[in-house]
Amino acid sequence: QQPVQSPQAVILREGEDAVINCSSSKALYSVHWYRQKHGEAPVFLMILLKGGEQKGHDKISASFNEKKQQSSLYLTASQLSYSGTYFCGTEWWDRDDKIIFGKGTRLHILP
């Protein structure tokens, strides 16, 4: 089943921070994060594989909790270019190699 993303939508002013959550009812093998601009294809941000892992680049980072059932994406000091829809994609431990995406979180940054 689809992972649950929250919130569904966020409106921020430039420079503010945001957190997007992705939750699963069972342990995950991996979590992917993507950003999609209107009318474009999703673009990869990062993937997390290990419980307790944290990674990031620039001012966008993500964590994967110890039980591997929740991941959070952190956007720090948001920029106008961060606007878009963010998706988490999940793979389960049964390793049937499906990537199932959440419904997305719409992020709008105001100047």
Add this chain to the structure above:
Amino acid sequence: NAGVTQTPKFRVLKTGQSMTLLCAQDMNHEYMYWYRQDPGMGLRLIHYSVGEGTTAKGEVPDGYNVSRLKKQNFLLGLESAAPSQTSVYFCASTESPTEAFFGQGTRLTVV
């Protein structure tokens, strides 16, 4: 390096007509996926393939068929199009569990 290429980019079909969407990737990836994207629903997996000659059902497979005769190509067929299949279709490829690369999408309208 073209990455993932989808053909066509736009198409209008009449109810009951058939068509095939082509996805081609030049990265020698084993895994390929077809998703549909509808407002508020995120990316839903239709069918996927873990290698040449293999296919498997995703979350919403009804009304679609697929084939993976060559490693680089993944075809999505609609035998008898219905208005409910109006959507944006994305193909993706990956060498799991790494970054998934998406095509630019096919906007399909069934009237």
